[in-house]
Amino acid sequence: MTDPSGTGSNRARSSESPVRARDVAPAGGVAVVEMFTSQGCNSCPPAEEVLTEIERDARKRGQPVFALGFHVDYWDYLGWPDRFADAAYTARQQAYARAFGSGQLYTPQMVVNGTVEFVGSDRRRAATAIASALTGVAAAPLALSVEDAAGATGGGHRVMVDYQTERPPERAVLNVAIVERGLVSDVARGENAGRTLRQDNVVRAFTSVGLDAERGRVELEVPPDLDPRQASVVGYVQNDGDKAIVGAAAIDVSAESG
Template identity: 40%
Template sequence: MAPRLISCFRPKKGSNSHQSDAATADEAVEEQRRGSGNGPVLVELFSSQGCKTSPEAELVMSRLGRGDFNLDRPIIVLGFHVDYWDYMGWKDPFGSSQWTVRQKAYVEALRLDTMFTPQVVVQGRAQCVGNEEESVLSHIASAPRFPPPSFQVNFQKADGNTLQVSLTGQLRMKIDNQGANIMVALYECGLVTDCPRGENKGRVISNDYVVRRLEKLCSVKDLSPKKTVSGTVNFPLWEGFNTTKCGLALFVQSNSHQIFGSQKFDLPDNL
Protein backbone atom coordinates (compact mmCIF):
# COMPACT_ATOMS: atom_id res chain seq x y z
CA MET A 1 0.00 0.00 0.00
CA ALA A 2 1.64 3.22 -1.09
CA PRO A 3 1.29 6.12 1.36
CA ARG A 4 -1.23 8.82 0.59
CA LEU A 5 0.60 12.03 1.17
CA ILE A 6 -1.72 14.38 3.05
CA SER A 7 0.20 16.97 5.05
CA CYS A 8 -2.42 18.45 7.35
CA PHE A 9 -4.56 15.35 7.47
CA ARG A 10 -7.54 15.48 9.81
CA PRO A 11 -9.71 12.34 9.94
CA LYS A 12 -13.38 12.81 9.22
CA LYS A 13 -15.88 12.15 11.96
CA GLY A 14 -16.85 8.52 11.89
CA SER A 15 -13.64 7.55 10.11
CA ASN A 16 -11.79 4.55 11.46
CA SER A 17 -8.64 6.71 11.54
CA HIS A 18 -9.37 7.31 15.23
CA GLN A 19 -9.96 3.64 15.88
CA SER A 20 -8.67 3.33 19.44
CA ASP A 21 -7.77 -0.35 19.45
CA ALA A 22 -6.78 -2.89 16.83
CA ALA A 23 -8.34 -5.73 18.80
CA THR A 24 -11.93 -6.86 18.84
CA ALA A 25 -14.04 -6.21 21.94
CA ASP A 26 -13.22 -9.63 23.41
CA GLU A 27 -9.52 -9.15 22.73
CA ALA A 28 -9.65 -5.69 24.32
CA VAL A 29 -11.05 -7.17 27.53
CA GLU A 30 -8.25 -9.71 27.57
CA GLU A 31 -5.64 -7.03 27.00
CA GLN A 32 -6.98 -4.97 29.89
CA ARG A 33 -6.82 -8.05 32.12
CA ARG A 34 -3.21 -8.60 31.16
CA GLY A 35 -2.39 -4.90 31.28
CA SER A 36 -2.42 -4.64 35.07
CA GLY A 37 1.20 -3.62 35.60
CA ASN A 38 2.73 -0.29 36.51
CA GLY A 39 5.28 0.05 33.73
CA PRO A 40 5.74 2.96 31.31
CA VAL A 41 3.43 3.78 28.43
CA LEU A 42 5.25 3.88 25.08
CA VAL A 43 4.26 6.85 22.91
CA GLU A 44 5.52 6.92 19.31
CA LEU A 45 5.34 10.01 17.12
CA PHE A 46 5.59 9.77 13.35
CA SER A 47 6.48 13.18 11.99
CA SER A 48 8.57 15.05 9.46
CA GLN A 49 10.30 18.40 9.24
CA GLY A 50 8.67 18.62 5.81
CA CYS A 51 5.17 18.62 7.33
CA LYS A 52 3.85 22.00 8.41
CA THR A 53 1.91 20.72 11.41
CA SER A 54 4.54 18.31 12.77
CA PRO A 55 6.43 20.94 14.84
CA GLU A 56 3.33 21.40 17.01
CA ALA A 57 3.24 17.68 17.73
CA GLU A 58 6.99 17.69 18.43
CA LEU A 59 6.39 20.31 21.11
CA VAL A 60 3.69 18.15 22.72
CA MET A 61 6.11 15.17 22.74
CA SER A 62 8.92 17.26 24.25
CA ARG A 63 6.63 18.41 27.05
CA LEU A 64 5.37 14.86 27.52
CA GLY A 65 8.90 13.51 27.86
CA ARG A 66 9.82 16.25 30.36
CA GLY A 67 6.82 15.41 32.53
CA ASP A 68 5.05 18.75 32.05
CA PHE A 69 1.60 17.15 32.15
CA ASN A 70 2.03 15.60 35.63
CA LEU A 71 0.62 12.26 34.55
CA ASP A 72 0.21 9.43 37.04
CA ARG A 73 2.31 7.04 34.95
CA PRO A 74 5.80 7.02 33.44
CA ILE A 75 6.07 7.75 29.72
CA ILE A 76 8.63 6.74 27.13
CA VAL A 77 8.57 8.92 24.00
CA LEU A 78 10.09 7.89 20.68
CA GLY A 79 10.04 10.06 17.57
CA PHE A 80 10.24 8.45 14.13
CA HIS A 81 10.84 10.84 11.22
CA VAL A 82 9.37 9.48 7.99
CA ASP A 83 10.79 10.26 4.56
CA TYR A 84 7.72 10.60 2.34
CA TRP A 85 7.60 14.40 2.67
CA ASP A 86 11.17 14.91 1.46
CA TYR A 87 9.97 15.66 -2.08
CA MET A 88 8.27 18.87 -0.86
CA GLY A 89 11.53 20.83 -0.96
CA TRP A 90 13.17 19.97 2.35
CA LYS A 91 14.84 16.62 3.10
CA ASP A 92 14.40 15.81 6.78
CA PRO A 93 17.94 15.06 8.09
CA PHE A 94 16.46 12.48 10.48
CA GLY A 95 14.00 10.95 8.02
CA SER A 96 14.26 7.30 7.07
CA SER A 97 12.38 4.85 4.88
CA GLN A 98 12.75 2.41 7.81
CA TRP A 99 10.47 4.59 9.90
CA THR A 100 8.01 4.94 7.00
CA VAL A 101 7.81 1.14 6.87
CA ARG A 102 7.22 1.06 10.64
CA GLN A 103 4.37 3.54 10.33
CA LYS A 104 2.87 1.59 7.45
CA ALA A 105 2.81 -1.53 9.66
CA TYR A 106 0.75 0.39 12.23
CA VAL A 107 -1.58 1.71 9.54
CA GLU A 108 -2.31 -1.85 8.48
CA ALA A 109 -2.54 -3.24 12.03
CA LEU A 110 -4.94 -0.48 13.13
CA ARG A 111 -6.94 -0.82 9.88
CA LEU A 112 -6.56 2.83 8.90
CA ASP A 113 -7.25 4.28 5.48
CA THR A 114 -4.06 6.25 5.04
CA MET A 115 -0.70 7.36 6.39
CA PHE A 116 -0.35 10.88 7.73
CA THR A 117 1.79 13.13 9.88
CA PRO A 118 1.90 13.98 12.65
CA GLN A 119 0.57 10.69 14.03
CA VAL A 120 0.88 9.37 17.58
CA VAL A 121 0.62 5.65 18.39
CA VAL A 122 0.19 4.67 22.05
CA GLN A 123 1.29 1.21 23.24
CA GLY A 124 0.94 0.02 19.62
CA ARG A 125 -2.84 -0.05 20.12
CA ALA A 126 -4.34 3.44 19.84
CA GLN A 127 -3.60 6.33 17.51
CA CYS A 128 -4.53 9.97 17.00
CA VAL A 129 -3.36 13.19 15.35
CA GLY A 130 -0.13 14.14 17.09
CA ASN A 131 -0.85 17.82 17.67
CA GLU A 132 -4.23 17.19 19.31
CA GLU A 133 -2.98 17.39 22.89
CA GLU A 134 -6.21 16.36 24.63
CA SER A 135 -6.58 13.29 22.44
CA VAL A 136 -2.96 12.26 23.05
CA LEU A 137 -3.38 12.57 26.82
CA SER A 138 -6.70 10.69 26.72
CA HIS A 139 -5.15 7.75 24.87
CA ILE A 140 -2.27 7.66 27.36
CA ALA A 141 -4.67 7.70 30.32
CA SER A 142 -6.65 4.74 28.93
CA ALA A 143 -3.67 2.71 27.69
CA PRO A 144 -3.10 -0.74 29.22
CA ARG A 145 0.04 -1.00 31.32
CA PHE A 146 2.34 -3.95 31.88
CA PRO A 147 5.11 -4.85 34.31
CA PRO A 148 8.30 -3.09 33.23
CA PRO A 149 11.11 -5.38 32.04
CA SER A 150 14.02 -5.55 34.49
CA PHE A 151 17.13 -5.48 32.33
CA GLN A 152 20.67 -4.52 33.23
CA VAL A 153 22.68 -2.80 30.52
CA ASN A 154 26.36 -2.49 29.69
CA PHE A 155 27.65 0.08 27.20
CA GLN A 156 30.95 -0.20 25.38
CA LYS A 157 32.45 1.52 22.39
CA ALA A 158 33.51 -1.43 20.25
CA ASP A 159 35.48 1.00 18.10
CA GLY A 160 35.35 4.70 17.46
CA ASN A 161 32.19 4.44 15.37
CA THR A 162 30.13 1.71 17.05
CA LEU A 163 28.25 1.57 20.35
CA GLN A 164 27.89 -1.96 21.69
CA VAL A 165 24.95 -2.47 24.05
CA SER A 166 24.64 -5.71 26.04
CA LEU A 167 21.41 -6.42 27.92
CA THR A 168 20.46 -9.13 30.41
CA GLY A 169 17.24 -9.45 32.38
CA GLN A 170 13.64 -10.65 32.61
CA LEU A 171 10.56 -9.50 30.72
CA ARG A 172 8.43 -10.02 33.85
CA MET A 173 5.46 -11.22 31.84
CA LYS A 174 4.62 -14.40 29.98
CA ILE A 175 5.10 -14.51 26.23
CA ASP A 176 2.82 -17.02 24.52
CA ASN A 177 3.41 -19.15 21.42
CA GLN A 178 2.60 -16.19 19.16
CA GLY A 179 5.94 -14.73 20.13
CA ALA A 180 7.31 -11.20 20.43
CA ASN A 181 10.35 -9.15 19.51
CA ILE A 182 12.53 -7.31 22.02
CA MET A 183 13.50 -4.04 20.35
CA VAL A 184 16.14 -1.51 21.37
CA ALA A 185 16.05 2.13 20.25
CA LEU A 186 18.82 4.71 20.54
CA TYR A 187 17.36 8.22 20.55
CA GLU A 188 18.67 11.78 20.68
CA CYS A 189 17.27 14.97 22.23
CA GLY A 190 18.05 18.64 21.84
CA LEU A 191 18.22 18.68 18.05
CA VAL A 192 17.78 22.10 16.40
CA THR A 193 17.45 22.55 12.63
CA ASP A 194 17.12 25.65 10.44
CA CYS A 195 14.70 24.94 7.58
CA PRO A 196 15.48 27.13 4.56
CA ARG A 197 13.01 25.35 2.26
CA GLY A 198 9.79 23.35 2.28
CA GLU A 199 6.57 23.86 4.22
CA ASN A 200 8.49 25.05 7.29
CA LYS A 201 10.68 27.49 5.37
CA GLY A 202 12.26 30.07 7.66
CA ARG A 203 11.47 28.18 10.87
CA VAL A 204 13.88 26.84 13.46
CA ILE A 205 12.64 23.36 14.39
CA SER A 206 13.40 21.63 17.69
CA ASN A 207 13.21 17.84 17.96
CA ASP A 208 13.54 15.60 21.02
CA TYR A 209 13.50 11.81 21.45
CA VAL A 210 14.42 11.33 17.79
CA VAL A 211 15.13 7.65 17.09
CA ARG A 212 18.50 7.44 15.37
CA ARG A 213 18.90 3.66 15.49
CA LEU A 214 16.52 0.73 16.10
CA GLU A 215 17.66 -2.89 16.41
CA LYS A 216 16.10 -6.19 17.43
CA LEU A 217 17.77 -7.69 20.49
CA CYS A 218 16.07 -11.07 19.94
CA SER A 219 12.77 -12.83 19.31
CA VAL A 220 11.13 -14.80 22.13
CA LYS A 221 8.36 -17.38 22.27
CA ASP A 222 6.73 -19.44 25.04
CA LEU A 223 8.73 -17.51 27.62
CA SER A 224 8.05 -17.45 31.36
CA PRO A 225 8.16 -14.09 33.20
CA LYS A 226 11.30 -14.98 35.18
CA LYS A 227 13.28 -16.48 32.32
CA THR A 228 16.53 -14.59 31.78
CA VAL A 229 17.04 -13.10 28.33
CA SER A 230 20.39 -11.83 27.09
CA GLY A 231 21.64 -10.26 23.91
CA THR A 232 23.84 -7.61 22.31
CA VAL A 233 23.13 -4.98 19.68
CA ASN A 234 25.59 -2.75 17.84
CA PHE A 235 24.68 0.80 16.87
CA PRO A 236 26.71 2.62 14.20
CA LEU A 237 27.27 6.11 15.55
CA TRP A 238 26.78 9.37 13.69
CA GLU A 239 28.88 12.51 13.47
CA GLY A 240 28.36 14.64 16.56
CA PHE A 241 27.18 11.74 18.74
CA ASN A 242 26.92 13.01 22.32
CA THR A 243 26.02 10.67 25.18
CA THR A 244 24.52 13.51 27.24
CA LYS A 245 21.87 14.08 24.57
CA CYS A 246 21.02 10.41 24.01
CA GLY A 247 19.03 7.68 25.71
CA LEU A 248 18.12 4.06 25.19
CA ALA A 249 14.67 2.45 25.20
CA LEU A 250 13.87 -1.25 25.26
CA PHE A 251 10.37 -2.46 24.42
CA VAL A 252 8.57 -5.74 23.82
CA GLN A 253 6.42 -5.79 20.67
CA SER A 254 4.14 -8.61 19.56
CA ASN A 255 3.78 -9.75 15.97
CA SER A 256 0.49 -7.81 15.90
CA HIS A 257 2.54 -4.68 16.76
CA GLN A 258 1.18 -4.22 20.29
CA ILE A 259 3.58 -3.16 23.04
CA PHE A 260 3.84 -5.37 26.14
CA GLY A 261 6.30 -3.53 28.32
CA SER A 262 9.13 -1.01 28.02
CA GLN A 263 12.14 0.29 29.90
CA LYS A 264 14.56 3.16 29.34
CA PHE A 265 18.19 3.78 30.23
CA ASP A 266 20.52 6.76 30.43
CA LEU A 267 23.86 6.57 28.69
CA PRO A 268 27.02 6.99 30.79
CA ASP A 269 28.93 10.23 30.36
CA ASN A 270 32.30 8.52 30.07
CA LEU A 271 31.74 6.55 26.86
Protein backbone atom coordinates in the same frame (compact mmCIF):
# COMPACT_ATOMS: atom_id res chain seq x y z
CA MET B 1 -3.08 19.66 4.16
CA THR B 2 -2.53 16.41 2.31
CA ASP B 3 0.23 13.90 2.89
CA PRO B 4 2.48 14.09 -0.21
CA SER B 5 2.67 10.31 -0.41
CA GLY B 6 -0.95 10.30 -1.50
CA THR B 7 -1.77 7.60 1.03
CA GLY B 8 -3.71 9.67 3.51
CA SER B 9 -4.32 13.11 4.88
CA ASN B 10 -2.53 15.29 7.38
CA ARG B 11 -5.21 15.61 10.05
CA ALA B 12 -3.45 17.95 12.45
CA ARG B 13 -5.57 19.39 15.23
CA SER B 14 -4.70 20.87 18.57
CA SER B 15 -6.08 21.16 22.07
CA GLU B 16 -5.04 23.40 24.90
CA SER B 17 -5.24 20.85 27.73
CA PRO B 18 -1.87 19.89 29.24
CA VAL B 19 -0.17 16.62 28.39
CA ARG B 20 -0.23 14.90 31.75
CA ALA B 21 -1.40 11.59 33.08
CA ARG B 22 -2.43 12.84 36.50
CA ASP B 23 -2.78 10.87 39.72
CA VAL B 24 -2.05 7.49 38.19
CA ALA B 25 -1.30 4.87 40.83
CA PRO B 26 1.83 2.83 40.11
CA ALA B 27 0.29 -0.36 38.74
CA GLY B 28 3.13 -1.61 36.61
CA GLY B 29 1.82 -0.07 33.41
CA VAL B 30 4.01 1.58 30.79
CA ALA B 31 3.27 4.00 27.96
CA VAL B 32 5.38 3.93 24.82
CA VAL B 33 4.58 6.97 22.69
CA GLU B 34 5.76 6.72 19.09
CA MET B 35 5.28 9.70 16.81
CA PHE B 36 5.75 9.73 13.06
CA THR B 37 6.85 13.16 11.94
CA SER B 38 8.90 15.11 9.40
CA GLN B 39 10.76 18.39 9.18
CA GLY B 40 9.08 18.85 5.79
CA CYS B 41 5.55 18.97 7.29
CA ASN B 42 4.32 22.29 8.68
CA SER B 43 1.77 20.57 10.93
CA CYS B 44 4.47 18.60 12.74
CA PRO B 45 6.22 21.21 14.94
CA PRO B 46 3.19 21.59 17.27
CA ALA B 47 3.04 17.81 17.66
CA GLU B 48 6.75 17.69 18.42
CA GLU B 49 6.14 20.20 21.20
CA VAL B 50 3.56 17.78 22.60
CA LEU B 51 6.08 14.95 22.47
CA THR B 52 8.62 17.10 24.30
CA GLU B 53 6.05 17.91 27.01
CA ILE B 54 5.24 14.24 27.41
CA GLU B 55 8.87 13.27 27.93
CA ARG B 56 9.68 16.15 30.27
CA ASP B 57 6.60 15.59 32.40
CA ALA B 58 7.33 11.87 32.68
CA ARG B 59 10.91 12.54 33.78
CA LYS B 60 9.75 15.04 36.39
CA ARG B 61 7.13 12.65 37.76
CA GLY B 62 9.24 9.52 37.47
CA GLN B 63 6.60 7.84 35.31
CA PRO B 64 7.37 4.99 32.86
CA VAL B 65 6.41 6.99 29.77
CA PHE B 66 8.79 6.71 26.81
CA ALA B 67 8.66 9.12 23.86
CA LEU B 68 10.13 8.40 20.43
CA GLY B 69 10.06 10.61 17.34
CA PHE B 70 10.37 8.61 14.11
CA HIS B 71 11.13 10.88 11.15
CA VAL B 72 9.66 9.52 7.91
CA ASP B 73 11.10 10.16 4.46
CA TYR B 74 8.03 10.67 2.25
CA TRP B 75 8.05 14.45 2.72
CA ASP B 76 11.60 14.80 1.45
CA TYR B 77 10.50 15.30 -2.16
CA LEU B 78 9.40 18.86 -1.32
CA GLY B 79 13.06 19.86 -1.38
CA TRP B 80 14.11 19.49 2.25
CA PRO B 81 15.66 16.09 3.04
CA ASP B 82 15.01 15.57 6.74
CA ARG B 83 18.41 14.65 8.19
CA PHE B 84 16.76 12.35 10.73
CA ALA B 85 14.49 10.56 8.27
CA ASP B 86 14.87 6.89 7.42
CA ALA B 87 12.93 4.67 5.04
CA ALA B 88 12.84 2.06 7.81
CA TYR B 89 10.76 4.44 9.93
CA THR B 90 8.31 4.91 7.06
CA ALA B 91 8.10 1.12 6.81
CA ARG B 92 7.35 0.97 10.54
CA GLN B 93 4.49 3.41 10.09
CA GLN B 94 3.21 1.35 7.17
CA ALA B 95 3.19 -1.75 9.38
CA TYR B 96 1.04 0.11 11.89
CA ALA B 97 -1.32 1.22 9.09
CA ARG B 98 -1.80 -2.41 8.13
CA ALA B 99 -2.37 -3.45 11.74
CA PHE B 100 -4.95 -0.67 12.22
CA GLY B 101 -6.61 -1.63 8.95
CA SER B 102 -6.45 1.92 7.62
CA GLY B 103 -3.73 1.60 5.01
CA GLN B 104 -3.13 5.33 5.42
CA LEU B 105 -0.02 7.29 6.30
CA TYR B 106 -0.12 10.80 7.67
CA THR B 107 1.93 13.11 9.82
CA PRO B 108 1.97 13.90 12.64
CA GLN B 109 0.69 10.52 13.85
CA MET B 110 1.03 9.40 17.46
CA VAL B 111 0.75 5.73 18.48
CA VAL B 112 0.51 4.73 22.15
CA ASN B 113 1.51 1.20 23.16
CA GLY B 114 1.11 0.06 19.57
CA THR B 115 -2.69 -0.04 19.72
CA VAL B 116 -4.08 3.52 19.87
CA GLU B 117 -3.42 6.10 17.15
CA PHE B 118 -4.42 9.73 16.70
CA VAL B 119 -3.16 13.08 15.43
CA GLY B 120 0.04 13.86 17.30
CA SER B 121 -0.85 17.44 18.21
CA ASP B 122 -3.99 16.38 20.09
CA ARG B 123 -2.95 16.97 23.70
CA ARG B 124 -6.20 15.69 25.17
CA ARG B 125 -6.05 12.37 23.29
CA ALA B 126 -2.41 11.97 24.26
CA ALA B 127 -3.11 12.54 27.96
CA THR B 128 -6.04 10.13 27.93
CA ALA B 129 -4.15 7.37 26.10
CA ILE B 130 -1.12 7.68 28.37
CA ALA B 131 -3.21 7.65 31.53
CA SER B 132 -5.03 4.54 30.34
CA ALA B 133 -1.76 2.79 29.50
CA LEU B 134 -0.28 3.51 32.92
CA THR B 135 -3.20 1.90 34.73
CA GLY B 136 -2.43 -1.45 33.09
CA VAL B 137 0.19 -4.03 33.94
CA ALA B 138 3.33 -4.72 31.90
CA ALA B 139 3.03 -8.40 31.02
CA ALA B 140 6.72 -8.66 30.10
CA PRO B 141 8.82 -6.51 32.48
CA LEU B 142 12.08 -5.32 30.94
CA ALA B 143 15.44 -4.22 32.32
CA LEU B 144 18.29 -2.64 30.34
CA SER B 145 21.96 -1.83 30.77
CA VAL B 146 24.10 -0.01 28.24
CA GLU B 147 27.77 0.03 27.29
CA ASP B 148 29.39 2.44 24.86
CA ALA B 149 31.88 0.87 22.45
CA ALA B 150 34.00 2.81 19.97
CA GLY B 151 35.03 1.73 16.53
CA ALA B 152 31.94 1.54 14.32
CA THR B 153 32.27 2.16 10.61
CA GLY B 154 31.58 5.56 9.09
CA GLY B 155 32.98 7.52 12.03
CA GLY B 156 30.18 6.55 14.39
CA HIS B 157 30.32 4.21 17.32
CA ARG B 158 28.45 1.25 18.72
CA VAL B 159 26.22 1.07 21.76
CA MET B 160 25.78 -2.34 23.33
CA VAL B 161 22.50 -2.90 25.13
CA ASP B 162 21.97 -5.85 27.46
CA TYR B 163 18.37 -6.75 28.18
CA GLN B 164 16.47 -9.01 30.53
CA THR B 165 12.75 -9.64 30.36
CA GLU B 166 10.19 -12.02 31.82
CA ARG B 167 7.41 -14.00 30.19
CA PRO B 168 7.71 -12.57 26.68
CA PRO B 169 4.77 -13.67 24.52
CA GLU B 170 5.26 -15.94 21.55
CA ARG B 171 6.37 -14.12 18.40
CA ALA B 172 7.39 -11.11 20.46
CA VAL B 173 10.04 -8.69 19.27
CA LEU B 174 12.30 -6.38 21.23
CA ASN B 175 12.57 -2.90 19.77
CA VAL B 176 15.60 -0.89 20.84
CA ALA B 177 15.98 2.79 19.97
CA ILE B 178 18.45 5.51 20.81
CA VAL B 179 16.71 8.85 21.09
CA GLU B 180 18.34 12.26 21.39
CA ARG B 181 17.05 15.49 22.92
CA GLY B 182 17.82 19.12 22.17
CA LEU B 183 18.44 18.88 18.42
CA VAL B 184 18.25 22.09 16.39
CA SER B 185 17.84 22.35 12.62
CA ASP B 186 17.61 25.41 10.37
CA VAL B 187 15.18 24.42 7.61
CA ALA B 188 15.85 26.09 4.27
CA ARG B 189 13.20 24.52 2.05
CA GLY B 190 9.89 22.68 2.18
CA GLU B 191 6.82 23.69 4.17
CA ASN B 192 8.92 24.82 7.15
CA ALA B 193 11.32 26.93 5.08
CA GLY B 194 12.95 29.66 7.13
CA ARG B 195 12.14 28.09 10.47
CA THR B 196 14.51 26.87 13.16
CA LEU B 197 13.16 23.62 14.59
CA ARG B 198 14.09 22.34 18.03
CA GLN B 199 13.28 18.65 18.38
CA ASP B 200 13.50 16.18 21.24
CA ASN B 201 13.35 12.40 21.53
CA VAL B 202 14.45 11.98 17.92
CA VAL B 203 15.19 8.37 17.02
CA ARG B 204 18.83 8.27 15.90
CA ALA B 205 19.22 4.47 15.77
CA PHE B 206 16.70 1.65 15.85
CA THR B 207 16.55 -2.12 15.59
CA SER B 208 14.07 -4.93 16.22
CA VAL B 209 15.09 -8.45 17.17
CA GLY B 210 13.09 -11.58 17.85
CA LEU B 211 12.83 -12.46 21.53
CA ASP B 212 14.11 -16.02 21.52
CA ALA B 213 15.40 -15.79 25.08
CA GLU B 214 14.65 -13.78 28.19
CA ARG B 215 18.07 -12.14 28.16
CA GLY B 216 20.56 -11.13 25.52
CA ARG B 217 22.48 -8.29 23.90
CA VAL B 218 21.64 -5.89 21.09
CA GLU B 219 24.20 -3.78 19.23
CA LEU B 220 23.35 -0.46 17.59
CA GLU B 221 25.52 1.75 15.46
CA VAL B 222 24.87 5.40 16.18
CA PRO B 223 25.82 8.49 14.15
CA PRO B 224 29.07 10.28 15.00
CA ASP B 225 27.28 13.50 15.99
CA LEU B 226 25.20 11.86 18.73
CA ASP B 227 25.63 13.61 22.08
CA PRO B 228 25.49 10.83 24.71
CA ARG B 229 24.70 13.39 27.40
CA GLN B 230 21.39 14.06 25.63
CA ALA B 231 20.63 10.50 24.56
CA SER B 232 18.68 7.60 26.02
CA VAL B 233 18.17 3.97 25.11
CA VAL B 234 14.52 2.94 24.98
CA GLY B 235 13.62 -0.73 24.76
CA TYR B 236 10.13 -2.17 24.40
CA VAL B 237 8.64 -5.62 23.98
CA GLN B 238 5.97 -5.82 21.31
CA ASN B 239 3.65 -8.50 19.99
CA ASP B 240 4.53 -9.11 16.36
CA GLY B 241 0.88 -9.71 15.45
CA ASP B 242 -1.41 -7.08 16.96
CA LYS B 243 1.50 -4.69 17.73
CA ALA B 244 0.56 -4.37 21.42
CA ILE B 245 3.47 -3.26 23.61
CA VAL B 246 3.72 -5.34 26.79
CA GLY B 247 6.87 -4.05 28.48
CA ALA B 248 9.32 -1.16 28.25
CA ALA B 249 12.29 0.46 29.93
CA ALA B 250 14.81 3.22 29.30
CA ILE B 251 18.26 4.21 30.44
CA ASP B 252 20.34 7.30 29.70
CA VAL B 253 23.35 6.58 27.51
CA SER B 254 25.54 8.80 29.67
CA ALA B 255 24.59 6.81 32.76
CA GLU B 256 27.16 4.19 31.86
CA SER B 257 29.07 5.50 28.87
CA GLY B 258 30.54 8.41 30.76
